[in-house]
Structure formats: structure tokens, C-alpha cells
Amino acid sequence: MLNQGALTLANITWLLAAMAFVIAPHVTRLPIWVSAVCVGAGLARWWIARRGLRTPPWWIMAMLAVAVAAGALVEYRQLIGREVGVTLLIAMLCLKVLEMRMKRDVVIAIFLGFFLAMTNFLYSQTILMGLYMLACVWIFVATLVGFNRINTEATVRERLVPAFWLLIQAIPLMLVLFFLFPRLSGPLWRMPGADSAGSGLSDEMSPGDISKLSLSDAVAFRVDFDAAVPETQDLYWRGPVLGRQVGRSWKMYPVRAAPRIQYDALSPPVKYRVTLQPSNKPWLFALDLPAAAPPEASILGDFQLRSFGLVTSLRSYEMSSHLRYRVGTDLPPEALRPYLQYNEDINPRTIAYAKKLREDNPDPKVLIEKLMARYNSEFEYTLEPPRLGLHPVDEFLFDTKKGFCEHYAGSFVLILRAAGIPARVVTGYQGGEVNPISRQLVVRQSEAHAWSEVWLEDLGWVRADPTFAVSPLRINRGMTEALGPQGVLNGLIQADRFGLLKQIGFTWDAVNSQWNQWVVGFNQERQRFAFESWLGVRDMDWRQLAIWLIVGMVSSSGVVGLILLMKIYRTRTEPVVAAYARFCAKLAKAGVSRAPSEGPMDLLSRLARERPALAVRARPVLEAYVALRYAP
Numbered sequence: 001m002l003n004q005g006a007l008t009l010a011n012i013t014w015l016l017a018a019m020a021f022v023i024a025p026h027v028t029r030l031p032i033w034v035s036a037v038c039v040g041a042g043l044a045r046w047w048i049a050r051r052g053l054r055t056p057p058w059w060i061m062a063m064l065a066v067a068v069a070a071g072a073l074v075e076y077r078q079l080i081g082r083e084v085g086v087t088l089l090i091a092m093l094c095l096k097v098l099e100m101r102m103k104r105d106v107v108i109a110i111f112l113g114f115f116l117a118m119t120n121f122l123y124s125q126t127i128l129m130g131l132y133m134l135a136c137v138w139i140f141v142a143t144l145v146g147f148n149r150i151n152t153e154a155t156v157r158e159r160l161v162p163a164f165w166l167l168i169q170a171i172p173l174m175l176v177l178f179f180l181f182p183r184l185s186g187p188l189w190r191m192p193g194a195d196s197a198g199s200g201l202s203d204e205m206s207p208g209d210i211s212k213l214s215l216s217d218a219v220a221f222r223v224d225f226d227a228a229v230p231e232t233q234d235l236y237w238r239g240p241v242l243g244r245q246v247g248r249s250w251k252m253y254p255v256r257a258a259p260r261i262q263y264d265a266l267s268p269p270v271k272y273r274v275t276l277q278p279s280n281k282p283w284l285f286a287l288d289l290p291a292a293a294p295p296e297a298s299i300l301g302d303f304q305l306r307s308f309g310l311v312t313s314l315r316s317y318e319m320s321s322h323l324r325y326r327v328g329t330d331l332p333p334e335a336l337r338p339y340l341q342y343n344e345d346i347n348p349r350t351i352a353y354a355k356k357l358r359e360d361n362p363d364p365k366v367l368i369e370k371l372m373a374r375y376n377s378e379f380e381y382t383l384e385p386p387r388l389g390l391h392p393v394d395e396f397l398f399d400t401k402k403g404f405c406e407h408y409a410g411s412f413v414l415i416l417r418a419a420g421i422p423a424r425v426v427t428g429y430q431g432g433e434v435n436p437i438s439r440q441l442v443v444r445q446s447e448a449h450a451w452s453e454v455w456l457e458d459l460g461w462v463r464a465d466p467t468f469a470v471s472p473l474r475i476n477r478g479m480t481e482a483l484g485p486q487g488v489l490n491g492l493i494q495a496d497r498f499g500l501l502k503q504i505g506f507t508w509d510a511v512n513s514q515w516n517q518w519v520v521g522f523n524q525e526r527q528r529f530a531f532e533s534w535l536g537v538r539d540m541d542w543r544q545l546a547i548w549l550i551v552g553m554v555s556s557s558g559v560v561g562l563i564l565l566m567k568i569y570r571t572r573t574e575p576v577v578a579a580y581a582r583f584c585a586k587l588a589k590a591g592v593s594r595a596p597s598e599g600p601m602d603l604l605s606r607l608a609r610e611r612p613a614l615a616v617r618a619r620p621v622l623e624a625y626v627a628l629r630y631a632p
Contacts, residue, residue: 007100010153012049014143016042017107019097020193022117022136029083029123031075033092037068038425041094052174057359061099065092086119106147114142115125119394125520127512129323138163163558169564172287172556182542183524201239201283201427201448206249210427211404214479216445217487219277220429222513223441226271232431233475234323236451236463237443239428245342245417250410250425257298257306263289266324276315282307285320285428285443286549288463294319302424303327303461314521328460336455339422342414347393350411354418364421364456371415372469375408381471383483383494405474408466409450424453426463431478438510446479576628583621590614600626 013313068091076084093112117133141163146154242250284297284305293299294317297307361367378401385403388395393411396403409425416423430449432441451465468475474482485494493501531537580589600622607615
């Protein structure tokens with residue numbers, strides 16, 4: 001029970017600090033006026049506690065609450081959704097702290113703080129966020145401990161230590177709930193209206209888009225291969241296919257899903273499992289050429305994979321691909337016509353150059369070889385290409401001659417189309433790095449890439465990557481080998497002669513991978529796998545799961561309760577014996593240690609002989625102890 005005089009300045013300060021910690025990750029997402037309301041309410045409540053003033057009357061608080069709700073409605077144009085919901089919760093919680101005047105208000109504010117801590121997982125489910133929220137919960141529990149202290153003010157240690165042990169005691173029950181609580185079919189940390197912009201590739205590509213993305217070290221996806229990892233030059237992860245030229249950009253055609261793909265496999269299938277990070281985009285990535293679509297996804301006529309919904313949480317899927325293939329050899333002319341179209345109003349020099357090139361080289365294969373030879377001899381691969389104007393391909397091909405993969409893929413496709421050869425741009429990722437600890441292939445945003453596909457009469461659609469002609473190192477060894485380390489962290493890793501930073505990075509990535517699989521991605525499938533592999537229980541339904549959950553909760557609570565009872569029983573000591581022990585400990589500090597066989601009166605006799613002055617002070621204590629302990 002909370003004591004009546006709990007609303008002291010120290011307790012209010014602890015509560016405000018706990019609130020500040022749990023709100024801090026939301027600050028960048030909150031409107032400025034909401035942050036101002038929170039800071040103002042906190043300072044006002046602290047001043048009220050310091051000066052012993054009365055809290056604002058109910059009608060002022062009611063007006064503030066209405067004003068905050070109206071402001072949220074104007075700001076978000078709705079009162080339902082993740083953003084507006086979290087904003088209202090934060091603002092109303094701060095107003096609740098401002099009007100707090102009874103013990104019931106304190107309990108409500110602290111438990112709303114626990115709920116607010118959970119809202120942070122709607123935005124981030126990383127290990128660091130989990131640890132931070134655990135620290136916030138610790139501070140809230142410590143605050144609650146302080147509010148329950150009677151008569152005296154709790155010190156920092158007296159708040160934090162009991163709170164720590166309370167959290168430790170909660171771990172068994174927490175684990176039972178995590179593993180045995182029925183999992184939802186959808187993602188746990190997800191709300192309607194949470195489709196904020198994600199990172200990664202998009203359905204449009206302009207000069208500079210992929211080079212910007214290549215500066216990001218964020219993980220795009222991880223891959224577990226059933227057998228050996230293919231060579232780096234074969235790791236083309238197919239994504240959005242861009243066939244329509246619109247001004248300076250390349251965009252997607254509305255391509256329908258294909259019931260099945262007709263292709264000739266020229267190599268054995270490569271089998272693997274992809275764990276895709278949330279992107280808020282519908283694309284799934286697979287090695288070129290994917291044999292079939294995974295569940296809850298389709299494969300389009302241009303061989304890109306599309307999820308039935310946006311990828312808003314970790315998505316794992318099994319895949320099989322053929323690295324050597326022949327596809328599209330029997331396409332009719334009308335199916336190729338879209339891949340011959342181009343904008344004749346811009347890039348006139350490129351169009352004229354392409355037509356002349358075709359006149360001189362009627363054979364498309366010879367034309368492509370000559371074009372690749374020109375890229376190899378005249379162009380430079382760089383992350384910082386010059387800015388391009390109204391005719392970007394003209395300026396790139398004939399003036400600057402410096403570019404990133406999107407410059408080469410876009411210009412290559414435009415030249416081929418102007419020369420009468422069907423072609424299109426394919427975006428995705430190329431390469432990846434094997435983590436020696438987890439043995440997973442880690443593909444990062446920095447491996448984003450764009451290449452070209454050309455249709456040849458006897459070969460069908462074939463990959464043609466002009467970036468390989470300009471910088472073979474980029475394709476064979478990765479971007480770091482081609483352009484050097486990007487960013488301060490990569491520079492430090494590259495400069496570390498002992499490889500310690502690299503090893504730390506691999507370890508951290510492996511830990512993150514396990515966290516994603518067994519914590520963030522612990523879904524129905526993982527729960528079923530855990531029961532089958534760990535407990536040998538197959539085909540678990542919700543009734544059996546409910547029984548397991550009840551048994552687990554009762555067992556874990558019982559074990560913790562038993563341990564606490566045993567501890568209390570072992571440490572139970574008569575007050576007079578405990579007081580005598582403390583007295584003997586003080587004597588020891590004064591230089592007089594009691595022998596194990598020495599009784600209290602023998603000790604007093606020895607004190608009289610050796611330390612007469614001390615004996616005078618000790619006599620009443622020892623005689624009182626003998627009287628309380630041994631008197632009939």
C-alpha cells in the first residue's frame with residue numbers, strides 16, 4: 001500500500017526522470033508542440049512538489065486534455081492509428097502526472113509508463129532498444145519502490161537494488177509467457193496505419209538513387225544456403241524490374257503474375273532460405289533466376305517476386321534458383337515491344353549514336369561487345385558522379401563519363417533500345433558477405449545494384465552488366481574492394497590490422513541474427529518448431545498450448561515462491577541474537593574479536609582485563625543479552 005506522504009520532491013523527481021527516459025526515443029517523432037506540453041507539464045509538477053503548491057483544478061486539466069486531443073486531430077487528421085495513438089498516450093500521461101495528487105494517481109501514472117515503454121517496440125525491435133526499455137522498466141519499478149517507502153526517504157541504492165531483484169524474480173514467468181503464449185498469425189509489434197516509409201530499393205530509379213543507398217550499412221537480408229555459397233559474381237539478387245523510361249527515370253511496367261515460368265535450367269538448383277528485413281515494400285529477393293514463388297507471394301512475367309502484402313516485419317522464405325538458365329526464347333513480338341520504347345525528346349546524341357552503332361554492327365552480340373569495350377576503356381566507376389542536366393544520358397556518355405551502376409545500366413538499356421534491341425533495367429543486390437560465425441550470407445543496402453537484361457533471339461533474356469565492364473572488382477570482390485571503405489566505421493575496420501573490429505562486427509551481426517529469429521521473429525512457425533524439437537510435441541493446438549501455459553505459469557511462480565520462502569527461513573534469526581552479532585562485529589572493529597567458544601561473561605572479563613574503558617561501555621549490553629537470552 002502506498003503511504004499517504006509519498007508525493008515528496010524526491011519521489012516526484014524519480015517519476016519525472018523515468019517518464020523522460022521512456023519518452024526520449026519518441027521525441028524525434030513527436031510534433032514540437034507535444035514535446036513542449038510534456039516538458040511544461042513536467043517542470044510545473046516538479047515546481048508544485050518543490051514549493052508544496054496545489055495541483056491545477058479539474059476544469060483546467062479538462063481544458064488541457066481537450067486542447068491536446070484537438071491538436072492531435074488537426075496534426076494527424078485522425079484519432080486512430082499508431083502515430084496519433086502514441087502521441088495522445090504520451091501527452092495524456094504527462095497531463096496525468098501534472099494533476100497527480102493521490103496515491104491512486106501515482107499507481108496509474110507508473111503503470112501507464114510501463115505501457116508506454118511497450119510502444120517503443122512499435123518502431124524498433126533491436127537488441128539495444130530491448131535493453132533500453134528494460135532499463136526504463138527498472139527505473140519505473142525503482143520509482144514504485146520509493147513511493148512505497150514509509151516514513152523515510154529511500155536512497156538511490158534502496159530503490160534500485162530491490163527493483164533489480166524484483167525484475168530477476170520475474171524472469172521465469174516472463175520466459176514462460178514468451179515461449180508458451182499463443183502467437184498471433186501476423187506480426188506482434190504492428191498496428192494499422194504503420195506504413196511509414198521504409199528503406200531499400202523502390203519502383204523508380206534515377207541517376208544517384210542507388211549510389212545514395214550504397215552508403216547505408218543496414219542489413220537488407222540474410223541468407224542460409226543448404227550447400228556452399230555460390231561465387232560472388234553469381235550472386236545477383238533480383239528485385240524490381242524497371243522497363244519504362246519516364247524522363248530522367250526508369251519505372252516499372254504493370255506486369256501481371258505468371259502462373260508458371262517456362263525456362264530451361266542449365267545448372268543444378270541452388271537452395272537457400274532468405275530472412276528479409278522489414279522494408280514496407282512488396283518485393284522479395286531471390287537469386288537470378290528464381291524457380292518458383294515462395295508461399296504468399298507471386299512471380300511476375302519479368303521474373304520478379306512480389307509478396308501479397310507489404311513486408312512490414314521479418315519475412316523468411318525458402319527459395320530455389322538456377323544460376324544458369326535460358327528463358328524467354330519464344331516470346332512474341334508484342335511481348336517485346338514495351339522493351340523497345342524510349343523517350344525521343346531527350347538524349348538526342350545517345351539516340352543518334354545508337355542508330356549509327358547498329359548500322360555499323362547489325363549483329364546484336366557484336367554491338368554489345370563493342371559497347372562493353374567502350375565502357376571498359378573510357379569510363380570511371382565512382383560513388384560521386386557529377387550532376388547531370390536535361391539530357392542526363394548524353395552528358396554521362398559523352399561529357400562526364402563518371403557514374404555508378406544506375407548510370408551504366410540506364411545508358412546501356414537506352415542505347416540498345418534505340419538500336420532496336422529489347423532491353424530493360426533490373427535492380428536488386430549483388431554480392432554479400434559471409435559471416436564466419438553464423439555462416440550466413442549477409443546482404444547489406446550497400447550491395448544495392450542495377451544491371452541490364454537484353455533479349456537475344458537465340459538466347460532469350462540474358463543478363464548484361466556494364467558495371468562489370470567498368471569495374472570487375474565491384475562484381476567479383478564487392479564495393480569496398482572497388483571503391484575503398486565508405487564511412488568512418490568502415491574506415492576504422494579497414495585500418496584495424498588485427499581484425500578485431502571486423503570480428504566484433506561479425507559477432508554482433510550473428511547475435512542480431514539470432515535475436516531476429518528467436519525473439520522478434522518468434523512466430524507460430526517458430527513456436528511449433530520449438531515444441532517439436534525441444535519437447536517432442538507435434539501438432540500442438542491452442543487447447544494444449546493453454547494447458548502448457550497454465551502449468552508453466554504455476555510452476556515458475558511456485559519455484560520462485562519456494563526459493564523466496566527458503567531464503568526467508570534460512571535467514572530468520574532471533575532479534576536478540578542478531579543484535580548480539582552486530583555488537584560483536586563492532587567490538588571486532590574496535591580490536592577485540594570474540595573467540596568462537598567465548599561466552600558473553602567471559603568476553604566481559606577479558607575486556608575488563610585488557611580494555612577497562614571499553615568494558616564499562618560494553619557491560620550493560622552484555623548483561624542485557626545474558627538476561628534476555630538465558631534468564632528463565
